[in-house]
Each structure stands twice: as structure tokens, then as C-alpha cells.
Amino acid sequence: MQKIQPFSLFTEEDVYLFREGKHYRLYEKFGSHSAKVDGIEGIYFAVWAPNAVQVSVIGDFNNWHSEAHILFPRWDKSGIWEGFIPNLVWGTLYKYGIRTTKAELLEKSDPFGLSFEQNRQAASMVSTNWFEWKDTNWMANRFKKNTLKAPLSVYELHLGSWMRDLALPEVFLNYKEIAKKLIPYIKEMGFTHVEFMPVMEHPYEPSWGYQITGFFAANSRFGSPQDLMFLIDELHQNEIGVFLDWVPSHFPGDANGLHYFDGSFLYEHEDPRKGYHPEWNSHIFNYGRPEVKSFLISNALFWLDRYHADGLRVDAVTSMLHLDYAREQGQWEPNIFGGNVNLEAEEFLKDFNIAVYKEFPDVITIAEESSDFPNLTKPVHDGGVGFGMKWMMGWMHDTLKYFKQEINDRKYHHHKLTFASMYQFNENYMMPLSHDEVVHGKASMIYKMPGDEWQKFANLRALYVYMFTNPGAKLLFMGNEFGQTNEWNFAASLNWNLLEHPVHNGLQLLIKDLNKLYKTETALFENQFSQDGFEWVEANDEEKSTYVYLRKGNSEDDVLMMVLNLTSEVFDYKIGVDENTTWNVILNSDDKKYAGSGVEADLFLEENEEWMNRKNSISLKLPPLCGLVLKMKRKALPKKVASRVRKPAAVKPVKKITKKTDSISGEVVDITSALVEKQKPVRKATITKKPALKVPTKPRTLKSEPIAKPLTKAPALKNTIAVTSKLVEKNAATTSKNSSTAQNAKKKL
Incomplete structure (x- = not known):
């Protein structure tokens, strides 16, 4: 057996930055790395365990013996243990055997491990992050996609x-198999990005990935690190961006994980009021400890660097920022100013955003934050926290609460859909209809809607029009796009067979068309984070539950109008518009191709009459429970026609005569005559006006044109299961069963 040898990848500067909380590339130093010492190849190991008495590398190469390969502590009291073991190869399983001051022997996975074995033992695996990337074009140009001025x-x-x-529903598809099915689907549906729920290693599947033990390791359930890189690389080559969920808010108490790592509270705060999460039975990072800050920010940069992620959605930011989160009075300690803000966490998040945007200015950081914590998306140098975007949780709650109301009661909740205007430009918002809204008994999106089946789908179609035409980026959880009937079940596939039903297929087609509209109509994205891009036309018609608003691009001629009728009635509706404009319906969610009733939104009258504080007006027939999108076009103004103006005639001077002989008397007469100018009078220019434009005497019918062909099938499956006419009822009956399973997930409500 080869003995361990002293060796180090750390410089004094590395150690200094690590201890200052400013080393953001720790993954290049800690963990296991291929090395060559004295001409012999092997593996270098390094781990931080400042309170350990002894640290050794144990694994299948030494029969997991804790005394065989003891690491060397650095002389600088940094708490770093390191060493080189000759002749070890890729694929070697290992852990760290840590002897505590209490003589305990703890077996810990490598905090910087790149890969884990696929069982509950959770040993780390000597691995590499090498991959031959082919997404050069995407990486060079993604700044055009990841911008507030682009559709997202x-x-x-x-x-x-x-x-x-379908043949083996208990077996996961691997990363490469997912790539083959996911990419064509995303391209056809028109989404610009995907967001993966946590892909980091986690032992407890019902946690959905949010209780991580391997922060630097790809989830081994779906394949190797290189397989995940392949998936991301293929997405990029197909012009699809990738956001990853990142979880710096907490970690589980698994014996092999970060908890009590060296026999002390190393990664978590030692005060349980700051270091223990009572709601999730997990542990909270010590954001004020410099080494922990270096660990976390290094982890964020690792996924952006080694996996080419285009952004990070930071989970549970509210729990990080508030000392009293999920705690009763007396269970938390105020900060030095007497408030409830976790000042150390706030400072950490600022440092995180500064580091990310310094190293990767073309990515986006997104905060999942549900409070009114101010200035989350303002730059740090302007007094903000520095995120690129924030989930608009208030909009989501108000919108869903409104659409759950019985149709006749909506007039009493009219403000739910207008209140967001009071704050929607205070931050850079993303509107989420995420996984959190279709679990734990909250019901699927389609079963949140009131009424019979037709009304449920009509309501949901109208909601999606409202969502996609409001300012801000969009996020939709899988299954929401076609009306998944069951709540989300992490242990089973989506029910793709629902697409055999016209109502589900029609809903999916609407999302496809809305994505296309969002990406092609600049009025929907050029000013999506600015008040300049939005204007209410009618926000107070609660009696008819009708809303009218405009979206505007950079050009004054680039205007769309949205009209929502959220009642089940069909009626004519007058709308004020600017003078010299015409309007054309370009999307109607009640169209038959979306499985709507097919009522055409006839624009049947234009009036030169002031209405809604605008000089002109139009009238529309509003279909039931629908959203309409109209596009503006300015009328060509009459050209001014002027008559030809004649030039003045040339002036012919008359000779000045001073003497003249009278023809009768013969006398010479003295004459003093002035110069006389003879010219024709000049006519004044006249303007010939065209006759006034006449208002059409008959209604004009403007039909919405198809934007895209309907999807005829779901992503390719190996087997086809017959769909019975009672499929929807069957799915509804199983909702309660699935929700009870989801309740066991150790995830925030």
C-alpha cells in the first residue's frame, strides 16, 4: 500500500483569501485532484477541518481504514488538511475519517466532491470536470439573451x-435521454430558457433536491457530471438557456454531510436561533464566517464556470434575510439595530452578487423572495442587494386568489389584478407559476379554476394571456402548459396522454403562441421592466370584470392593447383609443384552435368620439372568459396638396425720358418721369383638402390569424397508453392520494 506524501496546491495567498472570505475558486484547491509528484501520478486531497484531531482518507483502496492514509495539517493554522496518495485513479470511492476532540470518528463525504456513489452510503468518487464543450457560439452571444431588454x-x-x-416508470431517464426528448419540446414550445430544480447531489428524493449534501456534485441518479454537461451543452447549441436552482439557505443533518463536520459547528451557526431551521429540520449556514462565505460563493461560481450555467435562481432568500423567519416571539434574537434583518446574510448576498457579475457579467441571478425587502435588484453600489431579478410572489398570490373566485363574485376582488401596478417597477420582476403552487393540497393549475370543464380551461387560458402580456419575465412549471390534472408528484411522470384531449392540446397550443408573441412583439419586452412600457386604459370596471391595458415598445408606433373579459358573458365593449389609429386582433384565447367557444372578437365600429380620456374609441364584441391582444397601426394622415405658385413676371424697366418734342406745337417739353415697374399680380398659395374620412357604416370583422400550428403529440415516448374517456375524472380522484405523498417532502410550504 502506497503511503501518503506531503504535497500542497495552496499558496499563501490562497490561504489568506480563504480566511478573509474572498477566495471564490476554492474548487480548484479543495477536494480531490489529479497530480504528479516525483514523476508518479496520483490524487491530491485537501479538506478544511480546523477542530479535528486527525483527518485521514478512507476508501475502497485501503479497506476504509482510518489509520492508513492520514493527511497533513498545514503549518499556518488554517485548519486545512492535505496530502498526496500515489497511484490512485479516477472512480476511486473515498470519504474523510475525522477524529474529533471527543474521540469520535466521523465519516464524512467530501464537501468539494465532484461525484457521489448512487446509494445511501454517499461516498465521494474521484472524478473530473473535464468536458469538450461545443457551445462556443452561445457563450459568446448569450449577453444578447440574458438581458432585461430581451424576452425571457x-x-x-x-x-x-x-x-x-412508460415501460419502466420506476426508472429515471438519464441526462442524455432527457436531452433527446426535452430539447425538441422546448424548441417547439418556444421557451427561451429552462430552469432545473436542484441538480446537486442529495440523498432524500422527497426533498426535490433542496436538501443538498454534495454541493459540487451532479445528481448521480441521472448519470455522471459529464452527462449533465452534455445536456446543458446540447441545450445551448439549440439556443436554449439554462438556469439552475441554487440552495445556500440551508443544508440537511445527514451524518455524512456538512453538519457537525469536524465535531464542531463548522458550516452552521453555533447559535440554534441562527443555525437551525425549525420548519425544515435543517441547518443554516454561518454567513458571517469568512471561510463559509468563500465556500458558498465558490460553489456558485463553480456551476457557472464548470457547467456553463446561464444563471442561478437562489432558493428561500426570505428565510436567509429574516432572523424571525418561521420563529415565534422569543425564538430569535434581534440584530445590533434591534431589527429582524440578518445583516450577515444580507452582506453575504451582496458579496455573492458582486462576485458573480464581476466574473460572469452575462449571467442572471434570481431571488426567490416573498417579503417586501427593499432594493433586491438594485446594484450594490446603488444601495441594493445586487440580484438581476426577483420572483414576483405578490403578483402570483393575488392572481391565483382572483382566478379562484366564482365568476359572479369577481367584481368584489377586482383590485387583485390591478394592485401589482403599485409596485411592479420597483424591482426587476419575474412572474412565477412554479412548482410550489401545485403541491401540498393546493391543486393543479386547472383545478384551481372555478366552473365546469369548459370554464376551467377558459379561465386558465385567460390567466395565461394576462401573465404573458404583463410586464416582467415569465416562469411556468412543467405540466402547467397543458393543464396537468393531478398535483405534481415527484415520483411519477407528467401525464402526457392528456394531450389526446382537445382542451389540453388547445391550452398547450396557446402557450406556444404566447411564447411566439412574446418573442416577436417588441412591445412586450423592450420596456418590460420600465413604467414606460405599460399603461392602464381601464382598470376600474369591476362590474363587468373587464381590464384594458397597453404595452409599449421603444417606438411610439409599437403598441399592443390587451382586453380581458373575466365573466362568462358575451357583450359589446367600448374602448378609448388615440386618434388616427386602427386596431387588429392578433390573439383571441377563445379561438376554436385553443378549444374555445369560437366567438370572434369583432371590432365593429369606430367613432370619432372621446372615451376613457382618449380622443377616439372603438367597440369590440368580447368573447367569454378570454384575453384579447390587439395591435395598433397608425392611419396615414392626408397629404397636404398646394396649388402651383406662379413666379413673378420679369420686371422690364421703362426708359427714363427727360425731354420730348410736342408733335403739334413743335415745342420741346421737359418731362421728369419715374421708373415704372410693370408686373402681373402674384396669386396666393391655396391648400386643397381631401374629403374627410367616413366612418364605416357596416361592422368590420377582424379575425385573429393563426400564429402557429397546433402540437399533435407530446415528446416522443417509447410506449403509448390508451386514453379512456374518463381519464380526467380518474386523475382528479387520485389527487388526494398523491398530495399525501408530497406532504412528506421536507420542503418549505
């Missing part, structure tokens, strides 16, 4: 339940 429509998914093999 995100499809959120859980890799383990988006789709499974």
Missing part, C-alpha cells in the same frame, strides 16, 4: 418527473 420565458422542471419510460 422560463420552463421550470424536475428532471426526475418531467418524463419517464
